[in-house]
Amino acid sequence: MTSHSNSPHDQDTKEHAGPGPELVVDVGPIAHGGHFIARHEGRVIFVRHGIPGEKVRVRLTDSGDSSRFWRADVVEVLEASPDRVPHFWKPADSLGSWRRGGPPVGGAELGHISLPRQRALKSEVLAEQLKRLAGTDLTTEVEAVGKNDDGGLGWRTRASFAVTSKGRLGMHAHRSDVVVPIKEMPLALQGINELRLWDLDLSGIARVEVAVPANGSRPLILLAPEEGTGPKRLHSILSQLPHEVSVASFDPGKGEVLQLRGRTWVQESAVGHEYRVTGEGFWQIHKDAPETLVGAVTDFLAGGGYLQPGASVADLYAGAGLFTAPLADAVGVTGSVLSVEGAPGTSRDARKNLHGQPQVEIVQGRVERVLHQRARSFDSLVLDPPRAGAGKAVVKQLMATGPRAIAYVSCDPASFARDLGYFQQGGWRLGSLRAFDLYPNTHHLETVGLIVPAQ
Structure with a gap:
């Protein structure tokens, strides 16, 4: 039942977040990862729970004379941003948590910021990563998801x-x-x-x-x-x-x-299909994410003429088959879809979910190994890698299969931008890009990019 944004506490390496010294700083721009940049006597401090332009008191949670940078939480707001709102969740509110003597929980680190400003900040992060890692100047709106804007709450399945x-x-x-x-x-x-x-x-x-499951099943x-x-x-x-x-x-x-x-599995529904997802098998966590992402992918590919009856398509890092099923619908029985997933349990789910689609071939294995063994060409590809991205070797293999277009689904703007840089080095370009706020009140966002050979 994991996802790219697997854990709501969003851990990296663990440290003890005990009380440390306090400083007063001015909060600067947002950085990738949900931090904001501040400086103290020339040293960079990554501050959580602030907003650019605020003057705040912070408590250091990771510091040391030999550290290249420090980390800190806001414990008092001295000059507030107009975009600051009361946090919706007491345990995640840094100000109140530290007053009670301990750190806040992770997983809602932007809950003190109005939703429109959250999305604007995520757009800044995406633009900065694209510029720094891919040399691409592009500002993309981060779109709200779902029929009702419910304050960014009640979306995790x-x-x-x-x-x-x-x-x-x-x-x-x-x-x-x-x-x-x-x-x-x-x-x-x-x-x-x-x-x-x-x-x-x-x-x-x-x-x-x-x-x-959002469909009400067990x-x-x-x-x-x-x-x-x-x-x-x-x-x-x-x-x-x-x-x-x-x-x-x-x-x-x-x-x-x-x-x-x-059961050891749940029954999910999306785009007219039913999906069995066993144990920790991957599935998008926002209730509206499956429909949103499938819609963006198929619009990009079909709208450009890259997805049509009879086409040959591959779905890489395919999970339980969220994209595979609608791709099979689009190419019909005269086309073909190769679905590749590394996790054995998830690949078994894909076989069950797609057993009635004769045009689909399910292969369990590492993407780079399967592509090397198959050495075939495709009209288009769908790429939905884990947070770390595809990497240089896989990107090189993808270009070698000669597709006319690749729809790249990413939950991390840094790995997406890095991989886009590899595509650009190989003579490809970013044709279109959409970004979605599939993780409101956190720093995460999802992007869908259409990558095509440069003309």
Whole structure:
């Protein structure tokens, strides 16, 4: 049930976010990753929970004389931006959290900023990454998603939680081993909150993953037991959960999922198709993301004449087949779709989801290896890599297959811009680009680019 934005606490390397010295700084421009740039006596400080133009008091969370830069959280606003709004979620509010003696949870780091300004800031990040990594001057509007603008809340169909030392549901503070107990998750669908997992004793569990499909089908809870947690403890937790919810245990390291009750998968719906997604298998987390992204991809390809009956298409990093199914619809039985996915469990899901489409070939394996083995050409490609991007070697292989166009779906503007630079070095160009606010109140955004050979 993971996604490109897999974890709501959005960790990198972990540090202890304990109290540090305080400074007064002026907040500068946004940087990739949800930080804002400030300076103190010539040293760069990456500040979270500010807004450009504000004067704030910050608490250093990562500092040292030998550090190239420091990190800090805003603890007091001395001169506020007109775009500052009350944070919607108490545990994620930096000002209140530090007053109570500890760091805020991650995963809602832009919740103190009005949504229009959030999107403008994300547009700045995208433009800066394109300029710096691809040498491309382009400003792209970050579009709101969904029929109703609901304050950027209630959109997550999936959520990942930690567990406190006392067995209570929690989330990590940013870059920290600190787990903050929570009693709501405002970014999640109502169905996730209705499970009331924070009322349970989760002792013996290290991590909890939850998926509640937007179509109303049966939810799934995955429990990652701590070492030494036995069946009796798992059964005790199971007895506290609603009977209509599927429950499974899983080992994140091995990728193994063990049925405890009901299914080990969820049933998702998008663009007229049904998709089975097992365990931690990848699926877009915003309730409106599947329709939005499929629409953008097919509009780019079909609108340019690159996707039509009889065409040969490849869907790379295909997951459970979100793009594969509509691509198969578009090329028809006279065309062909090669669907490539590296994760064995997710690839098995794709086989089940697309078994009635004779024009689809499902291959499980690394994209670079499959392309090397197949050595065939395509009319167009869909590329939806993980956060790290495709990389130089894969980009070179993609160009060698001779497609007329590539639709590149990305959840990270830095890796997208880097890969775009590789395409440009090979004589390709960015034909069109759209950006979507699929992760409101966080720094993440999604882009869909159409990359074509330069004329």
